[in-house]
Amino acid sequence: MVHQLDRRAALGLGTMATAGAVLGLPAVAVAAAPDVEGAMPVAESTPLDAARQVRQAYARETATAGGTWQAYITVAGSKEVAVDDQADTPVEAYSVNKIAVAVAVLDKVDRKHLSLTQRINVTSAIVGTGGDGIFALDGAYPSSVTLGHVLAALLTVSDDVASRLCGEVVPAAEINQILRKKGFKRTQVQQVANPRRFYLGRSTPRETHTLLRALAAGRLLSPTSTNVILSKLRSPIAFTDGIRREMSSAERSRIATKAGWFGNGRHEAGLIFGRNGKPALTYAIFATGQTGATNFGATHPALRARSRMGRAFYNAASSLNGEVTDLSVAEALQQPSNGV
Incomplete structure (x- = not known):
């Protein structure tokens, strides 16, 4: 069209x-x-x-x-x-929805349920074999990184493994629940069988x-x-x-x-x-x-x-x-x- x-x-x-x-x-x-x-x-x-x-x-x-x-x-x-x-x-938003994922993660930071300094394990299962980003390229896993590092990778180079690492601390259903409570009923990730994995969904x-x-x-x-969020998107x-x-x-x-x-x-x-x-x-x-x-x-x-x-x-x-x-x-x- x-x-x-x-x-x-x-x-x-x-x-x-x-x-x-x-x-x-x-x-x-x-x-x-x-x-x-x-x-x-x-x-x-x-x-x-x-x-x-x-x-x-x-x-x-x-x-x-x-x-x-x-x-x-x-x-x-x-x-x-x-x-x-x-x-x-409604459209498949792809990585534009990583902003919404970051909002959900930082909502839990604001409520003291998470910290930017806490570490998340990076395993070969999380890295997998597909997607863009630095985690798949560095080959340095198993390892661990801070949640702050994850968000930096998510929002600057749009790292796909960073999305999976976000799912380790905020499962897909919880991401959607947080977004709905904030008024975003049409901006939702797509849940899959593994509760800590998701497709980036629609908006x-x-x-x-x-x-x-x-x-x-x-x-x-x-x-x-x-x-x-904004400092990374402006960097x-x-x-x-x-x-x-x-x-x-x-x-x-x-x-x-x-x-x-x-x-x-x-x-x-x-x-x-x-x-x-x-x-x-x-x-x-x-x-x-x-x-x-x-x-x-x-x-x-x-x-x-x-x-x-x-x-x-x-x-x-x-x-x-x-x-x-x-x-x-x-x-x-x-x-x-x-x-x-």
Whole structure:
């Protein structure tokens, strides 16, 4: 199913034009993407301007990439939702749901049932033979790691063994119960015969978006646990092939993002922080059915589309103030080391 602009307007992308050239939506000028740190910032825009720019970019790039897309994207302060494209359609969320898994684990940390410093055994049975990540590559097991290490691997390099290690301390049924109590009845892992194993399960664009907004607002976890998640999603080693691809390191530090990929699915969800350090744009984008099902790299059509969206989203939102909350989210700009 390839989206066309006329269909996109009917799907609830707003009564405004889905692309300025189609229905005459006034364009808002933005500066070219900066090539170096300290370059001229993008032009000022209002939240409504930003939402319309985001809508245009999404419509343009999804039409170019083809396949099937579902998404929900908002800009803080805008009276219009930027993108509502089949936002209540249940989808296989793949590794995007690792954010929800981390929320469940950290909920138990907040309740003092777990500690980030406690150790979890890594065995050959847990590592298994499939999936991405550092645990399968290091070969150093049996061993043990801290729960904090597990969450770092889960949320940055999206380690699949880290998901199984989370199941060792929070079984699948308990993950789902915690998420339901927090209001996320459609964001659930898929239980299997082994109670400590699970498939990453399903969500909807709207519910993933809501989870991110609630997380950033401090409504799901303690400030400390919230920063455990957001600092990792904003770190330089977090996913860079999609929304953050065409960004400087400083720009990337203002984006907390999590991707999920499996089969022909290429998903991504996250937050772009405004100039006041608060969330200015929230996105949940799910893509399936594009060409290149065995290509998990940055040249996949959906990832190319998201990299161009990301540049447009950042330009639209970067001059805005985000939503004011009581939560102080730590900056995550880190620098590489040459050793010692």
